[in-house]
Amino acid sequence: MKSSSIMRSEQPNRRILIVDDNKVIHDDFLKILQPQVEPDAMSLTRSNLFGESSNPSRLDPFQVDCVDQGGAGLVLARRAREEGFPYAVAFVDMRMPPGWDGLETIERLWEVDAELQVVICTAFSDRPWEEIAKRIGQSDKLLILQKPFNSIEVSQLATALCRKWDLAHEVAGQLDELNRQVDKRTAELQGANEKLTQTNADLVRTVVDLEVAQAEILRQNDALERLASRDPLTGCFNRRAFYIQFETAFAESREHNIELCCLMVDIDHFKRINDQFGHAVGDQAIQAVAGCLGAGLRLTDTVGRYGGEEFCLMFPCTTLAEAPDLAERIRIQIETEAGERVRAAPRLVITVSCGISSTALGARTPLELIDQADKALYAAKEGGRNCVMVLDPIIAGTNASDQCEPQVRRITPRVSSPPMFR
Numbered sequence: 001m002k003s004s005s006i007m008r009s010e011q012p013n014r015r016i017l018i019v020d021d022n023k024v025i026h027d028d029f030l031k032i033l034q035p036q037v038e039p040d041a042m043s044l045t046r047s048n049l050f051g052e053s054s055n056p057s058r059l060d061p062f063q064v065d066c067v068d069q070g071g072a073g074l075v076l077a078r079r080a081r082e083e084g085f086p087y088a089v090a091f092v093d094m095r096m097p098p099g100w101d102g103l104e105t106i107e108r109l110w111e112v113d114a115e116l117q118v119v120i121c122t123a124f125s126d127r128p129w130e131e132i133a134k135r136i137g138q139s140d141k142l143l144i145l146q147k148p149f150n151s152i153e154v155s156q157l158a159t160a161l162c163r164k165w166d167l168a169h170e171v172a173g174q175l176d177e178l179n180r181q182v183d184k185r186t187a188e189l190q191g192a193n194e195k196l197t198q199t200n201a202d203l204v205r206t207v208v209d210l211e212v213a214q215a216e217i218l219r220q221n222d223a224l225e226r227l228a229s230r231d232p233l234t235g236c237f238n239r240r241a242f243y244i245q246f247e248t249a250f251a252e253s254r255e256h257n258i259e260l261c262c263l264m265v266d267i268d269h270f271k272r273i274n275d276q277f278g279h280a281v282g283d284q285a286i287q288a289v290a291g292c293l294g295a296g297l298r299l300t301d302t303v304g305r306y307g308g309e310e311f312c313l314m315f316p317c318t319t320l321a322e323a324p325d326l327a328e329r330i331r332i333q334i335e336t337e338a339g340e341r342v343r344a345a346p347r348l349v350i351t352v353s354c355g356i357s358s359t360a361l362g363a364r365t366p367l368e369l370i371d372q373a374d375k376a377l378y379a380a381k382e383g384g385r386n387c388v389m390v391l392d393p394i395i396a397g398t399n400a401s402d403q404c405e406p407q408v409r410r411i412t413p414r415v416s417s418p419p420m421f422r
């Protein structure tokens with residue numbers, strides 16, 4: 001066995017394996033694939049003059065190993081593959097007694113090296129091609145060389161098949177590189193995708209946090225709005241918030257020509273309650289009256305704490321014929337219930353005086369309407385307290401040019417004033 005090796009990464013693969021039971025055939029192959037050429041006269045002269053090598057320059061010489069049995073060829077092919085320097089081409093004899101024949105040898109060789117290019121060397125008396133093709137199958141890595149072979153044919157087969165092996169190897173390398181690039185790019189895209197997914201999740205969390213914060217802000221705004229618009233003692237609208245709503249209702253009343261009534265309520269003898277029972281009881285009295293006012297309202301009505309012991313109510317879509325009854329019911333409810341709500345002063349009787357006005361009297365501003373109700377309230381105080389007075393339009397004359405002159409009318413029947421204690 002003659003052996004040589006090549007570095008696959010540095011030069012083309014020129015490794016050739018000869019499997020033939022006839023040693024003379026080995027020599028024939030070596031003469032063809034590794035010819036020893038005598039240096040010519042010119043080469044010798046150049047060598048003597050310039051010190052150059054006198055060997056003929058021969059590009060990519062074949063590296064040839066020869067064995068006489070298929071089993072030995074398999075050992076070499078497996079080792080070459082394992083060492084990273086596989087054979088490019090194998091020339092395999094068809095008949096090699098006593099071992100495997102050429103077909104079995106080829107099958108075994110391809111089991112350890114599927115890329116090996118094979119030339120099967122056969123005589124006319126050997127098996128026909130149809131039988132070979134049936135056993136091996138159609139393969140582009142198998143050629144047939146008829147014995148006796150000529151040297152040019154062998155040389156060209158070796159050159160062409162080694163080149164074919166190199167090209168296939170290059171293509172495989174390029175495919176590997178492409179796959180590596182695809183894997184790298186895929187990994188980068190997966191990384192980018194994971195980052196995007198993470199960023200998206202962060203954004204979703206941020207949005208949820210913002211929504212929670214926004215809901216909290218709205219809740220606090222509501223609380224602030226309530227604090228800003230409500231009287232802390234009674235929970236009624238404070239004077240400013242009440243007046244804003246009153247202005248709106250007044251404007252709507254004028255726009256749609258619908259009557260709006262205003263009721264002013266003032267706690268009777270409040271100073272006396274304060275002086276006699278203290279400010280804490282006074283506060284409870286105010287809360288009690290506010291409670292009765294709130295309980296007596298319809299959904300459309302609004303009550304505001306207008307001053308210390310004074311409340312202002314508005315009755316939208318209510319006529320001057322309807323409002324006095326509403327006011328009288330509220331007055332009676334306060335007279336009968338408010339005192340009972342003040343636990344610190346048992347049997348205390350709380351009464352209120354009430355004044356009513358209506359947009360039917362021609363008030364041009366909300367304040368004018370409130371002033372008219374205040375005027376009726378003043379009349380109620382003057383009229384003995386614990387009563388409802390309404391400002392009525394009275395026609396002074398019969399001519400159309402006559403002005404409407406408001407006049408106070410008492411709603412509550414006259415009775416003796418109730419005691420402050422039952």
Ligand SMILES: [Mg+2]
Pocket residue numbers: 020021022093094095096097
């Ligand atoms: Mg033979």
